[in-house]
Amino acid sequence: MAAGLMASVSGGWSSIVRRRRYWSMFGIFAIVLFFGYSLFILNTEYDRVSKIINFLKPNKNSDNNNNSNNNEEVHLDPFIEQLQAKYKPTLHRIDNSTFITREGYKYTVNDTNHYFTEPLGKRLLILDADSRLETEPGHMLAPPPLTHEDIKRGTAGMMNHFLYAMIHGYDYRLVKSPKDPNRHGTWSKVSLIREALKTHDFVVFLDSDANFQYYNLPYEWLMNLWGVNGDTLAAMPEDPNSKVNQDSNGWVLWNTGFVTAQQSERTQDMFNRWDNCPSGERYKECKHWAYDWAHEQAAFGAFVRYEYEVGKDLIAISCMDGNGASYIGDKKCGGVFVSHHWGDKDRTIKQLYDRLDGHSVEDLHRHFHENQDKYYVNAEKYTYPIKDITI
Secondary structure: OHHHHHHHHHHHHHHHHHHHHHHHHHHHHHHHHHHHHHHHHHHHHHHHHHHHHHHHOOOOOOOOOOOOOOOOOOOOOHHHHHHHHHHHHHOOOOOOOEEEOOOOOEEEOOHHHOOOOOOOHHHEEEEEEEOOOOOOOOOOOOOOOOOOOOOOHHHHHHHHHHHHHHHHOOEEEEEEOOOOOOOOHHHHHHHHHHHHOOOOOEEEEEOOOEEEOOOOOOHHHHHHHHOOOOOOOEEEEEOOOOHHHEOOOOOEOEOOOEEEEEOOHHHHHHHHHHHOHHHOOOOHHHHHHHOOOOHHHHHHHHOHHHHOOEOOOEEEEOHHHHOEOOOOOOOOOEOOOEEEOOOOOOHHHHHHHHHOOHHHHHHHHHHHHHOHHHHEEEOOOOOOOOOOOOO
């Protein structure tokens, strides 16, 4: 009986030992599985975060990186400091998902599009360019004062761009572009945007008859709205969808009077292709767009954009958001955020003085004039192809 009891106890302990061994092996397997899965998740998240971090890194070639993301102290001009203090209480937050326009339209940023969370500061350049810049009264280069009676419509548009840049701490340049006997003057924007991208992460070019409609709305918020991200090379608004504004395949052209471009090697390559289009080397049928309307806009629409992925490399901004104006006949092109007054260019003057009094316009222009060495680049002596110009 004692022997049986001992055998029973021995068998019981053996069973317990086996069960513990099995549970130990199962536990080890579970731990390995857990850490393996965790490592997979961490690697995936690391890749995602790395893309965002790399996207937000400043242009390594830029010497214009004194923005709010840097730890360096930024010393503002007293005039700009007062200007920004005036508008600061009204500024729309970059991380605010919604915006309601004056007309009552509610715009909401897609949950997946919050790529910009902090101001870009001087990494973003607002760019104006024109070969017709003069020093007579009413022009941007004229000595102060700039009066309501004298101001030219192109000057009013540039003042709108300059004010917007100053409010948000962006960089600004006005470039007197060179004339090329072999192509229309509007082609200069292609070369100048490309060169400006060599010292800035983002360049926003506007024709002088295009206006920002909301001084309080950061451009980072607009890029979030339109889905600009780390893969984006450029974004442009669609033209009104009529036969005259379509390419040979019936695809509506994009308006190059308002261009947003992001620096990358692929962006530089794209702008080189675009700039060289009238040579006929890559696109044999492109030569006539050197002078035929719609010049660089038609060249981009008929040839260049077909080589890139729309929605990833290139973004088409709706005509409602970035082209036309509220008073034109096509109600799908309301120019809600950026109005383009190709139908009534004098509207730039009206819109400027609707939102600023005459003294404020004079003060802003005086600041530009006193700091021309910072804001103005005279490139009229350059010849095409324009290269190695610091903007």
